[in-house]
Amino acid sequence: MKSIIRFAAVAAVLALVLAPCAARAADTGTANFTRYVALGDSLTAGFCSGGLVRNCQLGSFPLLIFAQATDRSPQEAASVFQQPLVSSPGISGQAVCRNPASPLFPCGVLRLVSLAGPAPTIAPIPGQAVPQNLTLPRPYDNLGVPGATVHDLIATTTGGFHDLVLRNQTAPGFTALQQGLSTSPTFVTLWIGNNDALGAATNGSDALLTPAAQFDAEYRAIAGAIASLGAKMALANIADVTSIPFVTTVSRFVPNPATGQPLVINGNTIPLIGQDGPLQSGDFVLLSATSEIAVGRGIPASIGGSGVPLSDAVVLTAGEAANIRARVAQYNATISAVASQHGAALVDASAFLNDARVHGVNVGGVTYNSSFLTGGLFSYDGVHPTAFGYAYIANLFIDAINQKFGGNIEPVDLYPFVFGTNGIGNPTASSVDFFDPAMVVMTPEAARSITDLAAKKKPVKPRRPRR
Amino acid sequence: MSWRRMFSVRWLAAAALLSVAGSPAFAAGFGIFEQGSRAMGMAGAFTAQADDPSLLFHNAGGLAFVDKTAFAGGLTWIHGNKAEFDGASPFPGPGIHHDQKGLSEFPPHLYYVSPINNTWKWGVGVETPFGLTTEWKNPSTFAGRFVSTKAALEAIDLNPTLGWQITPTFGLGIGAIARFSKVELNRNVPAINPFTQTAVDVAKVKIESDSYDRAYGWNVGVLHKITPRVSWGLSYRSKVSIDYEGTGRLTQVSTGNAQFDALVRARTPFDTDLPVKTAIDFPDMASIGVAVGITPRMLVEVDANWTGWSTFQEVVIVGDNATARAVFGPNTTNPAQVRGTVVPEEWDDAMNYRIGLRFTSGPTTQWRFGYVYDETPQPEEAVSPLLPDANRNGFTVGYGSTGPGLMWDVALMYLKFDERTRTHTFPNEAPFHGTYNTTAYLFGLTIGWR
Secondary structure, eight states: OHHHHHHHHHHHHHHHHHTTTTOOOOOOTTOOOSSEEEEESHHHHTOBTTEEOHHHHTTOHHHHHHHHHTTOOHHHHHTTSOOOOBOTTOEESSHHHHOTTSTTOSEEEEEEEEOOSSSOEEEEEESOOOBSOTTOSSOOSEEEOTTOOHHHHHHOOSSTTHHHHTOSOOTTOOOHHHHHHHTOOSEEEEEOOHHHHHHHHHTTOGGGSOOHHHHHHHHHHHHHHHHHTTOEEEEEOOOOGGGSHHHHSBOSBOBOTTTSSBOEETTEEOBOEETTEEOOTTOEEOGGGHHHHHTTTTSOGGGTSOOOOOOGGGEEOHHHHHHHHHHHHHHHHHHHHHHHHHTOEEEOHHHHHHHHHHTOEEETTEEEBSOTTTSBSBOTTSSSBOHHHHHHHHHHHHHHHHHHHTOOOOOOOOHHHHHTTTOTTOTTOSOOOOSOOOOOOOOHHHHHHHHGGGSOOOOOOOOOOOO | OOGGGGGSTHHHHHTTOOOOOOSOOSBTTTBOOOOOHHHHHTTTOOTTTOOSTTHHHHOGGGGGGOOSOEEEEEEEEEEEEEEEEEEOTTTTOTTOEEEBOOOEEOOEEEEEEEESSSSEEEEEEEEEEEEEEEEBSSTTTOTTTTTOSEEEEEEEEEEEEEEEEEETTEEEEEEEEEEEEEEEEEEEEEEEETTTTEEEEEEEEEEEESSOEEEEEEEEEEEEEEETTEEEEEEEEOOEEEEEEEEEEEEEOOOSOHHHHHHHHHHSOBTOOEEEEEEEEEOOEEEEEEEEEEETTEEEEEEEEEEOGGGOOEEEEEEOSHHHHHHHOOOOSOTTSOOSEEEEOOOOOEEEEEEEEEEEOSSSEEEEEEEEEEOOOOOGGGOBTTBOOOOEEEEEEEEEEOOSSEEEEEEEEEEEEOOEEEOOOOTTSOOOOEEEEEEEEEEEEEEEEO
16 A cells, blocks of 8 residues: 555656656647748738837737747747847838928838728827847848848848848848748748739739739749758738728728718719729729828819829729739739649638638637728738738648648637737737847948838849849 | 728627527536426436326326326426636637636426326426526626627426326327527627727627517327336427517627727617517427336336437527618528528537436335436537537436325436537637536426325
8 A cells, every 4th residue: 555655656746747848849740840931021021000010020920820830929939930020119111201301200100090080090100110130140030021022032132121121231132032041941931922913902003013924933933942942831822902901991982071981962972083084893992092082183073172083003993903813813823833832831811811801700709801990800001910810810821731731730829819918919019028129229221121112112024033 | 981881780790699599508408308306316217107297298198197186396406516618729719717607597397187087187287398598707808708698598388288098008198388488698799999900899789589489389208008017108399499589789888999989889779679580499309218117116217318409500680670680680581691690500419318216215205316418419619608518427316205195306416518629610600619617416306296
C-alpha cells in the first residue's frame, strides 16, 4: 500500500514538473513556420483607414497567422514577427496629409468624426507619425508594401511605402522579393495583384489594369523563385474590386441634400451626369466623387447643380467595371494554376468578398457585410479591412493552410475583434501596447515615404524580372 | 451620398430572431418524459406496465385494464444543477465561460381514469410532454446574447382517452390530444458602431406568443399481458404542429454614442408590438416495452423509444404586417421565397433506451430503480445557446405506495449530459463554438386515490 502511495506521489511530482515541457505546440502539418515571410501589398501590411498605423499592423493577418502557427499570443508574436510599425496616428496614403500647404498637415489615418447631417464626416486624424522599427538589423518578416503591384515585388526598391518597408537602400537596392528570400524562409504567404486591378477601380479607368500576360509571367516568376528555395506557400487570389464600398456606396442618382437619399422629383430620380451624359444602370460613382457632388458637379443646372459632369476619375462605368472583372478573372486563373503547380494553399479571397456582399458573414449572431461604415468589414477608406476583417482573413488563410498541409492550427479568436476589446484597429486606443515604441529618428528615406506618395500610380511597363 | 440606406431595419432583421427550442428539457431535445413518479422511478420503463393513472401518457393500452376509478396528480421539479459553457475559437474563443441561470421548473401532470363497464373504460389526462427554458446569466454580457438570452417553451396536453379490453389479457387505448403551447424568445440585437467599427448592442428583442396557441393530435396504445408475469406494450403519440401568433417587441439599448443611438432610433420601430408568426412541429413518438416478473417480488422492464425529431428542421419567424415584415421578413407560404428569419436545426430522429427494476417491499410498497440512455437528436452544428442538447444518462430511484386508497410515489433522477462540443457550423451560419456541460436533478411527486 505504501509503495502505491509513494508511486502516486512520484507520478504527481513528475506530472507537475513535466507539464510545462509538454506545452502544446501548434500542429502545422507539413508546413513549417520557423521562418515565415509575408509578401504582398497593403492587405499584407495591415493597412487600414487610409494609412499604415501600428494599431492595425498589430492585427495584420500575417502576424495573426504567425501567432497561431507558433502558438504564441499576439503580444508575444509581435516581438518575434517583425513589421515596419508606425506610431499613431499613422502614415497616410493620402496626399493631403503629406502636403505642408494643407491645413490638415500633418495627419494620419482616417476616422469618423460625425454622423450628423446628411452625410457622415470622415477626416484624417491630425498628428505626425513616427516609424518605430527602423533599426531592425535584418529585413522585416512582413514585407507587404502598400501600393505594390506584382511588378513592384520584383522590380521596385524605392518610392512610396517601399522606402518604409524596404529601408535605406542605395540604388539599385533590393526588392521585397529579394529581401524576403534572403532570409531563407520556410513559409511564405503571397497575396499580390490587388493593386494591379484596384488602381483601375479607384481611379475610374480600366486603362490602369496590368495586362494579363504580364501579370501571368511576373506572378509565375515570383512563385517560382519562392518554390525554388523549398519554402511552402499560401497564395490568395484577387477579390472583385468593383464590389468594395469605395465603389458601391454612392448612388448614381442626385442626392437630396437634406437627407442624403436620392432626390425624387415628380416620382422620378435624377441620374448624376458623367463624361458620357447621365449615368446608366451599372455605372458606379466612387467615394471620391462625394466632394465633387457636394459642390454641385454632376448635378443638372436645372435643379440647382453646376451642370459640369463628374470627372472621369470618380466614375467607373459599367463597361469599365466589366473589363476589370474580366481581367481579375484572368489574374485568378494564373493564381489558381500557380497554386496547383507548386502545391500551395490557396485562399479564395474572391469568394469571401462575394459572400460578404451577397449575404454577409455571421459570427456569433453578428452579421458583417460590405456596407460602408456599418458593415464591419471595411475600414474608413472603403477599400481596406477593419481589424475584424483582417482577423477573419487570417482564419481563411489558416483554414487553407490546414487543409493543404494537414495541420490543425487553431483559428484566431475573433471575440476581441468583434467587440474591440483588444484595441486593435482603433488608432486612438491606448490598450494596444504589444511593442515598445522605441523612439527613432526619422531617416530621409522614411520621410520620403511620406512625401513621395502623392504621385498617382501609372501603368507599369513589363520588364524582365530581376533576381 | 445615400449612405443612410445602410441603416434600414433589415440589419436588425437579419439576425433578428431566433429559433425556438430550448434547454435542458428532460428527454433529449425538448421533450419531458417524466409524467408520473411511479414510471419515473423506473427511468420511464413503464410501457409494458401502465398500471397507474399515468398510463394515459405512458401507454393508453393500460386503460383497458382499469377496474376502479382512480385519479392522480403531481409534478416534477426540474432543478438545473450545472449548465455551463466554455468557448472555443474562432468565436467566442477560449477563456469565455458562461453559466445558465439555475433552472427550476415544475411541469405538472394530472390524471383521471374510470371503468364504464367491464369492456370499456375512459380517462382524461393533463400532461406536459414538451417544454424548456434556457436562460443565461448576465444576459447583457453573455457572448451568445445575439443568439439567445432566454428561450422558453411550454406545452400542455389535454388527453381524453377511451380504453377497450378486447380480451382479459389484451387491451387497446385510443386518445385525442389537444395541445396548448406558448413560446418566448429573447435576444440582443447587434450592430456595428461606425465610430468604433466594433459590434455593440443596439436593441433587445422579445418575441412572445399572445396566448396559448393550440393544435390537435392523437395517441394509441396496446398492452398485452401474455402471462401473469410477462407483458408487453406499444404506445404511439402523433405529431402535433402548432402555429403561433404573437408579437415581437424591440427595446433600444444605448450604445453610449448619442449620434449613433439617434440614427438607430430613427430607423427601428422600437417599443411597438409587431405581429409575428412562427410554428413548431412537435415530433411523434413510439415506445415498445417488455416487462418480466423475475420473481414474485421483482419485475424488470426494458423499453425502447423512438422520437421523430426530424420534424424539427428549422425555425422560421415571419412578420405579418408591413413593419414586422421589414424586421422579421415576409410572410409567405411559398418556400421558394424568402421566409423571414430562418434558423436551421436539421434534427434527426432519435432513440432512447430505458431499463427499470421494481422491487415489492411490502403489501402496498415498492422500490424502483432505473437507467435511461437518451440519444440527442441535435446535430453538432445546431448546438447553440438556444438549446445545447447532448446524449444523456439518467439514473433513478423511486419509492411509493400503490393503494388501494391513497397512492403516493416519489422519484429522484440524476441526469448527466455528455459533454457536448461544437466545432462545426452550418454553411453561412454563425460559428458559436465551444463545450457545454450540463447536469440536473429531477424530483417527482405524484399523489392519487383509487
